[in-house]
Amino acid sequence: MEVLRRPLLEAGISSRAMDLIVASCRVSTRRQYLTQIRKWEAYCTRTSTTYNSATIPDLEFLAGLHYDEGLSYSAINSTRSALSAYLNIGVGSNQLVSKFMRGVFNTNPPRPRYNITWDVGVVLTLLRSWSPMKELSLNKLTLKVVMLISLTTAQRVQTLQKLRLDKMVLIPQTVTFVVEGLLKQHRPGALGLQLEFRAYRTDATLCVVAHLHYYIQNTSIIRKMEQGLFISHKKPHHRVTGSTIARWLREVLDAAGIDTNVFKSHSTRAASTSAARAMEVPMDHVLATAGWASESSMDVVQGA
Structure with missing residues (x-):
């Protein structure tokens, strides 16, 4: 997962420590993160944004997932987690990001997988x-x-x-x-x-x-x-x-x-x-x- 390793390498993290940090995410999570990080990199290319920029541009990226793609709260929250892992900058702890996610929750609350179930x-x-x-x-x-x-x-x-x-x-x-x-x-x-x-x-x-x-x-x-x-x-x-x-x-x-x-x-x-x-x-x-x-x-x- 070179995509997850790149910001760690730039931060001067040793290869052994890097392996353990990457292993903090399970294989299925890393696959999911990779898809979301590629979306982020495509957004950066379109908007001439530096991939490891501060969290404010991230809000416009996340807003696009909400308004343009109609993604659910859980999907956007997963993307937020992916950016936190990729950018290594605690996206989720930012006050504006936290308020943003509450807004996504309030306007599009999570729906149950099944409204009814079988007997x-x-x-x-x-x-x-x-x-x-x-x-x-x-x-x-x-x-x-x-x-x-x-x-x-x-x-x-x-x-x-x-x-x-x-x-x-x-x-x-x-x-x-x-x-x-x-x-x-x-x-x-x-x-x-x-x-x-x-x-x-x-x-x-x-x-x-x-x-x-x-x-x-x-x-x-x-x-x-x-x-x-x-x-x-x-x-x-x-x-x-x-x-x-x-x-x-x-x-x-x-x-x-x-x-x-x-x-x-x-x-x-x-x-x-x-x-x-x-x-x-x-x-x-x-x-x-x-x-x-x-x-x-x-x-x-x-x-x-």
């Missing part, structure tokens, strides 16, 4: 019909397990993709996964995630533990040394990507009659936590399970 009961009815599990194809069994885990945990696709057999404790009535590596919700001092599933005796057709046992048993031969929980149906049966898991979730939603032009795979988080709210599950449990820091974060997704 979990509709998907559960479909999953019940996919039984008995011993008669399911590997494809349908995989789809069912993925959706059951997604609804039970309200976790992101990223988390589901990181589930591993060598980080799993499997006993008859409980399955526990330790999820390692950086997740979106991780912060310094708050790393590590443990997911525990307990047998659901009320309805065996929806029991995550029973279906996990059967899925692992039925993939044991084809997976060979592969430790990723979810594997491809086709050879060489490696662990699938997050985009594949997202596609699987959309397939289940589509089969249940949910409009997947409106509701994407991410909507399972909103649907499952909305159902938990309706059942009066304690809020701290809902937040901890889904990996949200606060109720306001959940409301933006759910449209509450």
Whole structure:
């Protein structure tokens, strides 16, 4: 990311320190920043502005994103963060910039991802019909397990993709996964995630533990040394990507009659936590399970 390194190099930062400063932004954030910084450089070229100028010209650039491009508050705020990283001058702490961002918020407040959500009961009815599990194809069994885990945990696709057999404790009535590596919700001092599933005796057709046992048993031969929980149906049966898991979730939603032009795979988080709210599950449990820091974060997704 030479774009992020250039102002640090000009400030006399050593290469080793530079590597760590750049690493403060995760790869996905750096990609997002790169797009926004290129917009800033194009603006500088058009207006003959020096790329590392003070914050006042930045306001006109940000105003263009609001008035001309119609970007949301969150998109403009992300651009502000990108400029802070790129220019290395605390754009966000400038008083005028802070007032500007409040003005953007007041005139175009953030909207929830979904104003409404789908009924979990509709998907559960479909999953019940996919039984008995011993008669399911590997494809349908995989789809069912993925959706059951997604609804039970309200976790992101990223988390589901990181589930591993060598980080799993499997006993008859409980399955526990330790999820390692950086997740979106991780912060310094708050790393590590443990997911525990307990047998659901009320309805065996929806029991995550029973279906996990059967899925692992039925993939044991084809997976060979592969430790990723979810594997491809086709050879060489490696662990699938997050985009594949997202596609699987959309397939289940589509089969249940949910409009997947409106509701994407991410909507399972909103649907499952909305159902938990309706059942009066304690809020701290809902937040901890889904990996949200606060109720306001959940409301933006759910449209509450």
